[in-house]
Amino acid sequence: MRFTKMHGCGNDYVYVDGAKEIIPSGDKSRVAQMVSDRHFGIGSDGIIFINPVADNDIDFEMEMYNADGSRSEMCGNGIRCVAKYVYDKKLTDKTKLTIVSAGKKKYIDLTIGSDGFVKTVKVDMGAPILDAVSVPVSVPDDIISSEKYSELSDTYGRLAVDVPIEVADKTWHITCVSMGNPHAVVFLPKGTDLAEFNIEKIGPMFENHPAFPNRTNTEFVTIDDRNNVHMRVWERGTGETLACGTGCCATTVACILNDHTDTEVTVHVLGGDIKCSWDKKPESPVIMEGPATTVFDGEIDI
Numbered sequence: 001m002r003f004t005k006m007h008g009c010g011n012d013y014v015y016v017d018g019a020k021e022i023i024p025s026g027d028k029s030r031v032a033q034m035v036s037d038r039h040f041g042i043g044s045d046g047i048i049f050i051n052p053v054a055d056n057d058i059d060f061e062m063e064m065y066n067a068d069g070s071r072s073e074m075c076g077n078g079i080r081c082v083a084k085y086v087y088d089k090k091l092t093d094k095t096k097l098t099i100v101s102a103g104k105k106k107y108i109d110l111t112i113g114s115d116g117f118v119k120t121v122k123v124d125m126g127a128p129i130l131d132a133v134s135v136p137v138s139v140p141d142d143i144i145s146s147e148k149y150s151e152l153s154d155t156y157g158r159l160a161v162d163v164p165i166e167v168a169d170k171t172w173h174i175t176c177v178s179m180g181n182p183h184a185v186v187f188l189p190k191g192t193d194l195a196e197f198n199i200e201k202i203g204p205m206f207e208n209h210p211a212f213p214n215r216t217n218t219e220f221v222t223i224d225d226r227n228n229v230h231m232r233v234w235e236r237g238t239g240e241t242l243a244c245g246t247g248c249c250a251t252t253v254a255c256i257l258n259d260h261t262d263t264e265v266t267v268h269v270l271g272g273d274i275k276c277s278w279d280k281k282p283e284s285p286v287i288m289e290g291p292a293t294t295v296f297d298g299e300i301d302i
Helices: 025-036 076-088 147-156 199-207 245-257
Strands: 002-008 011-017 046-051 060-066 096-101 104-112 118-124 163-167 170-178 182-187 217-225 228-235 239-241 264-269 272-277 287-291 293-299
Touching: 002 076, 011 076, 025 046, 025 060, 046 076, 060 076, 076 096, 076 104, 076 118, 076 245, 076 287, 076 293, 163 199, 170 245, 182 245, 199 217, 199 228, 199 239, 217 245, 228 245, 245 264, 245 272, 245 287
Parallel strands: 011 046, 060 096, 182 217, 228 264
Antiparallel strands: 002 011, 002 293, 046 060, 096 104, 104 118, 118 287, 163 170, 170 182, 217 228, 228 239, 264 272, 272 287
């Protein structure tokens, strides 16, 4: 199987041209686990197949698997790399693309560098999903959607904003957002050393908490100022990654909902910086912009 290793701010995946490399659907989970292994495989946070689509309104499909072989609905860093892949490898000459993942369309603008290759990618990630049932997250109705968020609730449903949850014998406060995949954003106390935070212990407890019927990605965030935050992420099915594009989007939405930041936020993750914005208006999309990097091409026996 021919592949390309790529990353967005260190969130790395193996990318495969699904039109040329025909992998049976029943084998894809196994292949994802094999290639993701950082000791015996290529090493990645998962695998993404880039598939042709018989639809004039869609350019490509992104079919994504986590490192543990489970399917995932969306990856912000992944979709930026897909866009770079298809342009740089001349599968398209368009600089405005529509890519679908798990049935959801995303609209993408490419910035081309002086060398003729994609430099940065801006993605319209669509409106955040804030309705607790749709995220999904299960928390008691009496702690969801205070009157403070009643106007947003008319559009988005019953919000889970700054709600308490018991994890590791401690009460945490989460804001839950779906960007096509579920996220629980946790704001850590001021002065917390994020580098020393024990994400390896706490992350899996959030991911597998019974409040999240489909498991969850969890972002642990410290606030720098009204336009900058730092974040570490525990990704569902993978573990800690150096970046998470949908997690940066969810973090931005959560920051704005909790009035921690203005509407434009630079999220500093372990692998770099991702810029996101959301104007908080009904059905407004989250806009994400960041780099996409090709590491190497190769082939592997599967």
